[in-house]
Amino acid sequence: xxxxxxxxxxxxxxxxxxxxxxxxxxxxxxxxxxxxxxxxxxxxxxxxxxxxxxxxxxxxxxxxxxxxxxxxxxxxxxxxxxxxxxxxxxxxxxxxxxxxxxxxxxxxxxxxxxxxxxxxxxxxxxxxxxxxxxxxxxxxxxxxxxxxxxxxxxxxxxxxxxxxxxxxxxxxxxxxxxxxxxxxxxxxxxxxxxxxxxxxxxxxxxxxxxxxxxxxxxxxxxxxxxxxxxxxxxxxxxxxxxxxxxxx
Amino acid sequence: xxxxxxxxxxxxxxxxxxxxxxxxxxxxxxxxxxxxxxxxxxxxxxxxxxxxxxxxxxxxxxxxxxxxxxxxxxxxxxxxxxxxxxxxxxxxxxxxxxxxxxxxxxxxxxxxxxxxxxxxxxxxxxxxxxxxxxxxxxxxxxxxxxxxxxxxxxxxxxxxxxxxxxxxxxxxxxxxxxxxxxxxxxxxxxxxxxxxxxxxxxxxxxx
Numbered sequence: 001x002x003x004x005x006x007x008x009x010x011x012x013x014x015x016x017x018x019x020x021x022x023x024x025x026x027x028x029x030x031x032x033x034x035x036x037x038x039x040x041x042x043x044x045x046x047x048x049x050x051x052x053x054x055x056x057x058x059x060x061x062x063x064x065x066x067x068x069x070x071x072x073x074x075x076x077x078x079x080x081x082x083x084x085x086x087x088x089x090x091x092x093x094x095x096x097x098x099x100x101x102x103x104x105x106x107x108x109x110x111x112x113x114x115x116x117x118x119x120x121x122x123x124x125x126x127x128x129x130x131x132x133x134x135x136x137x138x139x140x141x142x143x144x145x146x147x148x149x150x151x152x153x154x155x156x157x158x159x160x161x162x163x164x165x166x167x168x169x170x171x172x173x174x175x176x177x178x179x180x181x182x183x184x185x186x187x188x189x190x191x192x193x194x195x196x197x198x199x200x201x202x203x204x205x206x207x208x209x210x211x212x213x214x215x216x217x218x219x220x221x222x223x224x225x226x227x228x229x230x231x232x233x234x235x236x237x238x239x240x241x242x243x244x245x246x247x248x
Numbered sequence: 249x250x251x252x253x254x255x256x257x258x259x260x261x262x263x264x265x266x267x268x269x270x271x272x273x274x275x276x277x278x279x280x281x282x283x284x285x286x287x288x289x290x291x292x293x294x295x296x297x298x299x300x301x302x303x304x305x306x307x308x309x310x311x312x313x314x315x316x317x318x319x320x321x322x323x324x325x326x327x328x329x330x331x332x333x334x335x336x337x338x339x340x341x342x343x344x345x346x347x348x349x350x351x352x353x354x355x356x357x358x359x360x361x362x363x364x365x366x367x368x369x370x371x372x373x374x375x376x377x378x379x380x381x382x383x384x385x386x387x388x389x390x391x392x393x394x395x396x397x398x399x400x401x402x403x404x405x406x407x408x409x410x411x412x413x414x415x416x417x418x419x420x421x422x423x424x425x426x427x428x429x430x431x432x433x434x435x436x437x438x439x440x441x442x443x444x445x446x447x448x449x450x451x452x453x454x455x
Contacts, residue, residue: 009454014257047337047451049278051256052264059278059337084265084280092261099259105452107438108290218287222400225292235292235370242287 012100028090037071042133043110046103063129067136078126117145124216154181196227206232215241276446282338294369304423330410333446347389361426366418373433413444
């Protein structure tokens with residue numbers, strides 16, 4: 001259990017960029033070294049704070065993409081065209097640059113090997129990021145826990161972590177892609193949005209009591225969670241993280 | 249823990265984008281203004297039919313007070329325009345709601361309780377001192393922007409406690425539990441602050 005009562009304040013810490021990797025045309029992974037990083041659990045996020053010359057500041061939250069190992073913390077950031085923070089992180093930040101972050105944050109949308117499985121992960125777009133931290137935890141991709149990932153992207157070029165997911169597949173990890181807008185020639189997997197039928201085909205049955213983690217844009221997660229409830233899965237076993245608005 | 253950076257480190261080359269059409273005095277530290285209405289929920293959106301919906305005030309050692317949807321909607325309601333602040337950094341200004349004041353719901357109830365727990369369909373809970381939901385500080389709202397409250401935003405009814413981060417305004421609320429002891433709720437036991445006051449930036453445990 002994520003008891004936090006006795007934890008001290010999460011302080012802002014200096015994080016130095018050590019590596020930046022382009023994942024897709026709009027998405028970059030930025031890896032920081034954070035001396036004294038206390039460790040994290042897969043699924044948690046950090047707050048990032050930027051400061052301008054005149055003292056003006058902005059804060060945003062980003063999911064941690066890396067497995068909880070050492071003092072390296074990887075964030076995978078999608079550049080929002082009109083964003084105040086994300087274009088700086090994806091386009092301007094150079095190795096050696098320092099930003100401030102604090103974390104890890106969040107005690108619910110997390111998975112630890114001791115929680116067991118089977119794990120059913122459902123990602124829409126950059127919603128893959130916190131789920132990738134779970135997949136990168138050796139126990140999740142190994143033989144100990146059965147893990148399935150259903151991952152919806154617009155096209156193959158929009159698939160984040162494509163090569164790594166392919167490499168990690170096998171053993172205990174099954175990856176199923178759905179490409180909603182365009183598919184490469186010879187595509188044999190799903191070519192539509194995630195729906196109840198797809199979830200029924202890919203997920204373990206309710207009798208296997210899978211643990212669900214769904215992350216993506218709000219309408220995506222709403223649809224996934226509702227379908228899972230209708231399919232008879234335990235609502236308490238469905239953990240969600242939504243981003244973005246409903247348009248209202 | 250390593251020592252906190254003594255003063256903020258300037259982010260090389262970053263200028264930021266200050267809102268020009270917003271009074272900065274309305275924006276708590278670390279927040280930015282959005283015109284969207286983001287959704288944050290820990291699980292599936294519950295759908296309770298209005299025939300099965302009710303709202304209860306549960307007081308120690310007394311029988312609960314309970315309203316059906318029809319009875320609840322017959323209570324005097326008011327329009328409330330407030331700024332709201334989510335711990336996830338967005339603030340939304342001048343949001344317009346309609347709902348029943350908690351003062352109305354508590355009218356005539358004698359209690360020595362110092363704390364209140366909001367509880368919801370789906371099992372969500374959040375805690376506050378009772379004095380933070382009385383005296384015109386909190387409502388059970390059923391409409392947003394002139395429309396019935398959408399399920400993903402907490403409909404049919406949610407709490408509105410705008411002086412706190414918005415997780416202290418429970419979606420899908422079904423009742424208030426008045427008690428003498430403070431009891432941390434869902435996010436309060438998952439790393440978030442027990443009181444959640446935006447101007448003090450009380451986001452996380454220990455802030």
